[in-house]
Amino acid sequence: MSQFDNVSVIKEANVYFDGKCVSHTVIQADGTRKSVGVILPAKLVFNTGAPEIMELLAGQCRVTLAGETESKTYGGGQSFDVPGNSSFEIEVTETLHYVCHFG
Amino acid sequence: MSQFDNVSVIKEANVYFDGKCVSHTVIQADGTRKSVGVILPAKLVFNTGAPEIMELLAGQCRVTLAGETESKTYGGGQSFDVPGNSSFEIEVTETLHYVCHFG
Numbered sequence: 001m002s003q004f005d006n007v008s009v010i011k012e013a014n015v016y017f018d019g020k021c022v023s024h025t026v027i028q029a030d031g032t033r034k035s036v037g038v039i040l041p042a043k044l045v046f047n048t049g050a051p052e053i054m055e056l057l058a059g060q061c062r063v064t065l066a067g068e069t070e071s072k073t074y075g076g077g078q079s080f081d082v083p084g085n086s087s088f089e090i091e092v093t094e095t096l097h098y099v100c101h102f103g
Numbered sequence: 104m105s106q107f108d109n110v111s112v113i114k115e116a117n118v119y120f121d122g123k124c125v126s127h128t129v130i131q132a133d134g135t136r137k138s139v140g141v142i143l144p145a146k147l148v149f150n151t152g153a154p155e156i157m158e159l160l161a162g163q164c165r166v167t168l169a170g171e172t173e174s175k176t177y178g179g180g181q182s183f184d185v186p187g188n189s190s191f192e193i194e195v196t197e198t199l200h201y202v203c204h205f206g
Contacts, residue, residue: 005111009129011139012105012160012200019143019198022125026112036114040122057115095122097115 004028004036017044023100032103039096043089050102051084059096064089107131107139120147126203135206142199146192153205154187162199167192 010025014035021044023037039061058076066087074080076097082088090096113128117138124147126140142164161179169190177183179200185191193199 002115003111003113003130006109007112008106008108009110009112009127009139010106011202013125013139013141015141015143015198019122019125019141022116022122022141024112024127024139027106036112036116036127038116038118038122038125040118095118099114 004034017042020044034102035100037098037100039090039092039098041092041095043091045087045089046082047087048082048084052082053079053101054082055079055099055101057097057099059092059098060094061096062091062093107137120145123147137205138203140201140203142193142195142201144195144198146194148190148192149185150190151185151187155185156182156204157185158182158202158204160200160202162195162201163197164199165194165196
């Protein structure tokens with residue numbers, strides 16, 4: 001599915017790292033929050049509160065989870081899990097379009 | 104209202120000008136399309152197809168419509184109209200959060 005239906009959208013975006021990451025919050029009918037966003041080519045470290053599933057729609061990146069030494073490469077159509085209260089380093093090599101699922 | 108309710112959202116973002124402008128398309132229950140987005144500090148020229156109303160949620164910019172010589176300054180809580188099949192130059196001086204209404 002290329003779209004979410006029957007949702008609410010927060011009009012104002014979330015802007016991180018001087019705009020290298022821009023997302024919008026989407027609230028599903030059951031109250032679940034997700035975000036849809038873009039990460040531009042850059043090397044960034046994100047911290048997590050809740051566990052996250054990063055579903056990649058398009059683009060390419062290398063991800064190193066906290067405590068790991070080797071990075072893994074992911075692209076459109078793939079996803080990766082991040083534990084809660086953790087962090088991950090992401091090197092985006094091709095603009096990344098994603099849906100972030102929490103919890 | 105800080106959010107749209109009962110809408111569809113296209114998951115993949117629209118990325119313009121190397122990411123200086125990132126928006127997501129929102130489809131209202133009646134089929135009307137709008138976009139919610141961000142423009143980072145930059146001086147850009149946008150072309151319009153349909154007429155647009157740019158509703159500014161936050162930020163600051165100077166806008167010069169095609170055929171005009173003087174710019175006007177707009178900020179959060181304000182909006183400006185752009186004719187169809189035209190263009191406008193926008194100089195964003197503080198990251199702009201907007202809703203774009205078409206037609």
